[in-house]
Amino acid sequence: MAEAFIYDHVRTPRGRGKSDGALHEVSSLGLATTVLRAIKDRGDLDTALVDDVILGCVDPVGEAGGDIARAAALTADYGDHVPGVQINRFCASGLDAVNFAAAQVMAGQHELTIGGGVESMSRVGLGASGGAWPVDPAIAIKSYFMPQGVSADLIATKYGFSRDDVDAYAVLSQQRAAAAWSKGYFTQSLAPVRDVNGVTLLDRDEHMRPSTDMQSLAALKPAFAMMGEQGGFDAVAIDAHPDIERVVHVHHAGNSSGIVDGAGAVLVGSAEAGRSIEKKPRAKIRAFANIGSEPAMMLTGPVDVTKKVLARAGMNIGDIDLFEVNEAFASVVLRYLQAFDLDVEKLNVNGGAIAMGHPLGATGAMLLGTALDELERSGKTTALITLCIGAGMGTATIIERV
Amino acid sequence: MNLINFRFELDADGIALLTWDMAGRSMNVITPQVIDELEQVIDHVGAEAAITGCVITSGKQTFSGGADLSMLGAAAADYQTARQEKGEEEAARLFFESARRLSLVYRKLETCGKPFAAAINGVCLGGAFELALACHYRVVADDDKARVGLPEIKVGLFPGAGGTQRVARLMHTGDALQMLFKGEQIRPKAAKTMNLVHDVAPLGEIVGKAKAWIAAGGKGVAPWDENTFKLPSGKVFSPAGMMVWPAANAIYRRETHDNYPAAKAILHAVYEGLQLPMDLALRVEARWFAKILRSPEAAAMIRTLFVSMGELNKGARRPAHVSPAAIKRVGILGAGFMGAGIAYVTAGAGMEGVLIDRDQASADKGKAFCDQLISSQVLKGRAKGADKEALLGRIKTSADYNDLAGAELVIEAVFEDRTVKAEATRKARAAIGPDAIFASNTSTLPIGSLAEADSAPENFIGVHFFSPVEKMLLVEVILGAKTGDRALATALDYVRAIKKTPIVVNDARGFFANRCVGNYIREGHLMLLEGAPPAMIENIAKMAGMPVGPLALNDEVGLDLALKILEATKQDLGGAAIDLNQERLLKGLVVEHGRLGRKNGKGFYDYPSQGAKSLWPGLAALQPTKCDPDAIDIAEFKHRFLVVQALEAARAIEEGVVTDPREADVGSIIGFGFAPFTGGVLSYIDGMGAANFVVLCDRLRQTYGERFSPPQILIDMAKAHETFYGRFLDEARRVA
Incomplete structure (x- = not known):
């Protein structure tokens, strides 16, 4: 089997996902075009060699609908011959896009591919694409559907994370993100978003609140308590996990991932392709895996998929130098740390989605890039990137510097 | 037309009055013959140019209570015959066709081109109210006793003659689902507020009102058959739909623990039906109806909560030779x-x-x-x-x-x-x-x-x-x-x-009920001693279909009372007659910790003066061991809760304490809330089959002890392939 290498990656800054966010005026296509063009321009990439563009997008409707990957390849001037495909595995779409791109290379069918993702949550809106899962009784009842925040609270209740625990983790994420930004760790891979005249609209993650502390978080009310009680979801949680007397609601906007706009892209290719484009590989994709996990807790997939991908790679948890676990909610990360008895100093060392936001379809590609940059900066070798996913799934990728 | 159950009169203005008035019955009821006659009338009204429209009313004090549920039992028997003769799929197809007959007749009424108006003079429920809903206009008498509603859910069914579709097109989806789930009988004024009827009028005026509506040019077209029709809550896949459906699915689980297929079928029928034009929507509703009609839950609930309860209420066990007592x-x-x-x-x-x-x-x-x-x-x-x-x-x-x-x-x-x-x-x-x-x-x-x-x-x-x-x-x-x-x-x-x-x-x-209840509570105590998390005991009991967990129930009864009964039993029958671990647990709670139950605010739960009760954290210290909650077999716990009660009922039958299975079943549901979807303690065994039940008991006995030992009567029944109803009901009826 051929090996798949990472040659480059970029991401946009993440704009606050509201109408007053700096990227609200930029279309989904504009965001996707920005990262594809950056990959092309900064590496002087000969796009004639690109076999496919795979972009994750979780709400691919309206301006983001109808195969935005093909549209972006054209608007980024990759040439008529470059096809594109849009995929959706909810929150892991961006990482899955990279994995699919790598799989094409590993299978020997493509030489050079791009995996990435895009989401304009401010313009398209969370849940805009609908779907049977929460709505159709056939699946909603069977899968114990509940909003993700309630599932996150269920995880906190079940595994004993208090409000203080989740808030403390959120403060850490903010502090780490602020430190990483101040030291310029993100700059080299950032593609600023510009207007038609070349004027910069945003070159920095906009969602961060570096001054966050325990006190400021304590003022926030649990966001999912009313929903859980009145919408019947707490009862669903208890039916799925009857060992719990009641769901303790601990999550709020301050310890959950931020709603933001953004895009990311990763250039993946074979060794041969690297020679063709005259680039040195930065890392290889050692293994990746997908898994379905218990759908009621929904967000514990990273634990299950990590076990699976480690087994596939013939590795142990101790072989991983660095972990990027998407901060969908603080309890997701705390459960991951607890399950593997991990040192928090090895995980999300430059902050995560609680501080900087989670542009659904793009995040996976962004996290992989962040991990790679940090490996290079700190001189380490191996990173594992994983995200929890709606309806109870997990995706993970192990990368290794070469 | 050859009408026996209806009177058909035509007035000078060409408006027909169809009066439903079945001979020899105090109430009108939907029977196959009624459906046939109704179809004749619809064909006649539709075909005769001289007839402008038709008002339907009742010649009884009530309008009608709906379908004859025994008719449904006969249909289920037909299905079994067809299954043997024609195979599974053909039998299912035939059953579906017969299950939708009423729905098709109502749809014919709705689309025959002539206006139909319902003048509802009194109680109008179930299939009868579905008839009214198919009419183009409904007026109900402003009477204290008049009610409309779709109570099918209470016997494990759902409205399958257009009820789910028409209600969901008359009101917001959330309100419609709530009405269909609750099955309440609705007073006239509330019915008007809910948009279920067009008008409320004094009893003497309803037929006149209905005729006047036709005379004034009332259209024989339902709102949903107009091109301009919009669903009250908009499309299912819309922001409004997202506000309704996820919560509706969750609340279904909260209220039923997914034990009631009829309630789930309502969700399916409405969700699927609202995305289809009316004729297809009715067909989908009928597919679910046919499925639910054949469900064991419907059969069990109809038998116990409708047939048996009716018989007991009418004095099934009353010595007939004693003249009625006039108790003043x-x-x-x-x-x-x-x-x-x-x-x-x-x-x-x-x-x-x-x-x-x-x-x-x-x-x-x-x-x-x-x-x-x-x-x-x-x-x-x-x-x-x-x-x-x-x-x-x-x-x-x-x-x-x-x-x-x-x-x-x-x-x-x-x-x-x-x-x-x-x-x-x-x-x-x-x-x-x-x-x-x-x-x-x-x-x-x-x-x-x-x-x-x-x-x-x-x-x-x-x-x-x-x-x-x-x-x-x-x-x-x-x-x-x-x-x-x-x-x-x-x-x-x-x-x-x-x-x-x-x-x-x-x-x-202990007579009957308290024996079963006592076993239920004891099982909760023993699970606690096995190390199960207390919340898990309570929650799984509710998931099994019980209204209250065993620990909460014990708090209501009083822990001191439970201990007193246990000690009395020990004194009368000896230490072997009770569970000594249970005694130790209760003594610890009552004697050492002064926890008497809800009455002193301290039992298995703490009862704060404000807010909800919560399990007493000190219970953990009373558990000699703890088990991993994720390793607990939920299905096994559910079985234990129901089996331990059903076994006691079987023993009560064996001992002659209870002689009539109807009484055991009805008593278990209305007395202590035994999982109603099973049809009661004995229907639970009959539904599983005595042989399967004995196997289950034997397995539980090996793991958990002699309390799960099946009595001889069950072993005999298992060998002879008997059911409680087969073995005891005829005898009970003969004695009465």
Whole structure:
């Protein structure tokens, strides 16, 4: 089997996902075009060699609908011959896009591919694409559907994370993100978003609140308590996990991932392709895996998929130098740390989605890039990137510097 | 037309009046023949140019209660025959076609081109209300007794003749689902507010109103058949839909724990139907209806909650040769919580209640409780001020037993102590004379032994109410060895008068209901001792279909009472008759920790003065071991809860305490809330099959102990492939 290498990656800054966010005026296509063009321009990439563009997008409707990957390849001037495909595995779409791109290379069918993702949550809106899962009784009842925040609270209740625990983790994420930004760790891979005249609209993650502390978080009310009680979801949680007397609601906007706009892209290719484009590989994709996990807790997939991908790679948890676990909610990360008895100093060392936001379809590609940059900066070798996913799934990728 | 069940008259204006008035029945009911005749009328009205439209009303006091549920049983039998003769798929297809017959006739009415108007003169429920919903106009009589509604869900069915589709097109989806889930009977004015009927009018004017609507040019087109029609909540996949559906699915689980396929079918039918044009929507509804009609849950619930309960309410166990007792005056001894409740339901049924306690103040306290109950009814709009005055006027309080004179029936609800009861019995008998019936509301003491205090033991009987009396529908009537037929007949006539359901049981420790309940609570205790998280015990019990977890239920009853019963059993029958671990647990709670239950705010739960109860954290220290919750087999726990009760019911049958399976089933559901979807304790066994049940018991016995040992009767039934209904019902009917 051929090996798949990472040659480059970029991401946009993440704009606050509201109408007053700096990227609200930029279309989904504009965001996707920005990262594809950056990959092309900064590496002087000969796009004639690109076999496919795979972009994750979780709400691919309206301006983001109808195969935005093909549209972006054209608007980024990759040439008529470059096809594109849009995929959706909810929150892991961006990482899955990279994995699919790598799989094409590993299978020997493509030489050079791009995996990435895009989401304009401010313009398209969370849940805009609908779907049977929460709505159709056939699946909603069977899968114990509940909003993700309630599932996150269920995880906190079940595994004993208090409000203080989740808030403390959120403060850490903010502090780490602020430190990483101040030291310029993100700059080299950032593609600023510009207007038609070349004027910069945003070159920095906009969602961060570096001054966050325990006190400021304590003022926030649990966001999912009313929903859980009145919408019947707490009862669903208890039916799925009857060992719990009641769901303790601990999550709020301050310890959950931020709603933001953004895009990311990763250039993946074979060794041969690297020679063709005259680039040195930065890392290889050692293994990746997908898994379905218990759908009621929904967000514990990273634990299950990590076990699976480690087994596939013939590795142990101790072989991983660095972990990027998407901060969908603080309890997701705390459960991951607890399950593997991990040192928090090895995980999300430059902050995560609680501080900087989670542009659904793009995040996976962004996290992989962040991990790679940090490996290079700190001189380490191996990173594992994983995200929890709606309806109870997990995706993970192990990368290794070469 | 050849009409037997309807009268068809045409007036000078060309408006037809179809009066549904079935011969030999007090109520109209939908039968195959009714459906055929209705179709003839629709064809006739549609075809005759001279007929402008048609008003449908009833010649009875009510409109109609809906379909004849026994008709559904026959359809299920036809399916089984077809399955054997024609195979599974063809049988399913034929069944679907027959299940949708009524829906198709109603749709024909709706689309025949002529306007139909329903003049609803009284109670109009189920399939009958679905007929009204298919009409283009509905007016209901402004009458205290008039109700409309779709109560099918209460017997494990759902409205399958267009009800789900039309209701969901008349009101917001959330409101529609709530109405279909609850199955409530709705008063006329509320029905109008909900958009279920167009108008409310005095009884004498409804036919005129309906005719006037047709005469004024009322259209024979349903709103949903107009091109301009928009769903009240918009499309399913819309922001509004997202506000409704996820919560609807969750609330379904919260309310049913996914045990009621009919309720789930409502969700399916509405969700799928709202995305389709009406004819297809009705077809999809019918597919679900056909599925639910064949469900074991529907069969079990119809049999127990409709057929059997109806038979028991009509006095199935009443000795026919005794003429009806005219009970006007009832004495109640003891004005505590139970006695006061009994006085309340007695007076509520129009009888005079003489409430006696040791002093006037105590007796008055009981009446004050009745005042509270009726006042809250008035406050909720369920009774009028005049009703309150009349009810309280019928309750006399006294400390003098001589005031019992003239009572046809005396019910004793004094302290659960033989000496106290014996004295009350003697004093009452002296006042009422030898012919009046004396009933004891004891919950624990054998009736035969209490009757020894009575000089007329043939007129002594047990009448065991459940708490709270005003809410609980079951009354256990207990026969002592010497109890006579007149005492039984009087007790049953009284229970019927207070609109409760009686079951007749023979005299034995715990009678029937409390034996099953005791086993249920004990199983919870034992699970706790096995190390299961307390919340898990409670939650799985509810998931199994029980209304209250065993620990919460024990708190209601009182932990001290549970301990007292256990010690009494130990004293009477020896240490082997009780579970010593259970005794240790209860002693620890009651004696060491002073936890008596809800009454002192401390039981398995803590009861804060404000807010919800929560499990006492100290329970963990009473558990000798702990198990991993994720390793607990939820299905196994559910089985244990239901099996341990069903086994006790089987033993009660074997011992002759209960003789009629209908009584065991009905009593178990309305008495202690045994998982209603099973049809009750014995239907649960019958549904599984005695052989499977015995295998399950044997497996549980090996793991958990002898309490799961199946009695001989079950082993015999398993060998002979018998059911409780097959083996005992004919016998029970013959004796009655």
